[in-house]
Amino acid sequence: MPGGISGIPGGMAMLSGVPLNPAQAAAGGQNGGGNPNGAAQDTSFSDILANVWDAANQAVQQADNAAAEYTAGGPVTLDQLMVKEQQASLALDLVVQVRNRVVNAYQTLMNLQI
Numbered sequence: 001m002p003g004g005i006s007g008i009p010g011g012m013a014m015l016s017g018v019p020l021n022p023a024q025a026a027a028g029g030q031n032g033g034g035n036p037n038g039a040a041q042d043t044s045f046s047d048i049l050a051n052v053w054d055a056a057n058q059a060v061q062q063a064d065n066a067a068a069e070y071t072a073g074g075p076v077t078l079d080q081l082m083v084k085e086q087q088a089s090l091a092l093d094l095v096v097q098v099r100n101r102v103v104n105a106y107q108t109l110m111n112l113q114i
Contacts, residue, residue, distance in 0.1 A: 059084075
């Protein structure tokens, strides 16, 4: 889908404002970043991981809040709840995959013979 799912820009190309594409991260996001001269922002890998973790945690909290509102008879519909739950699930899957790749890279480096 070129336009993405309704309410999810780019079909989860961005997770709560955290660029998932390394080129976007270097450019400072979708709009070219906050750096007026166009240079790449100075962001460390740990900052990016912290941002992704915070975004995933926020998605889970939003899903929990939506579930609580739905069960209390609030203004949340079932389809809105399911979208929030799916977003939270995808965010957690992303965090787990990043963790697995980091552990794999670490193990590969530790197995290198010098």
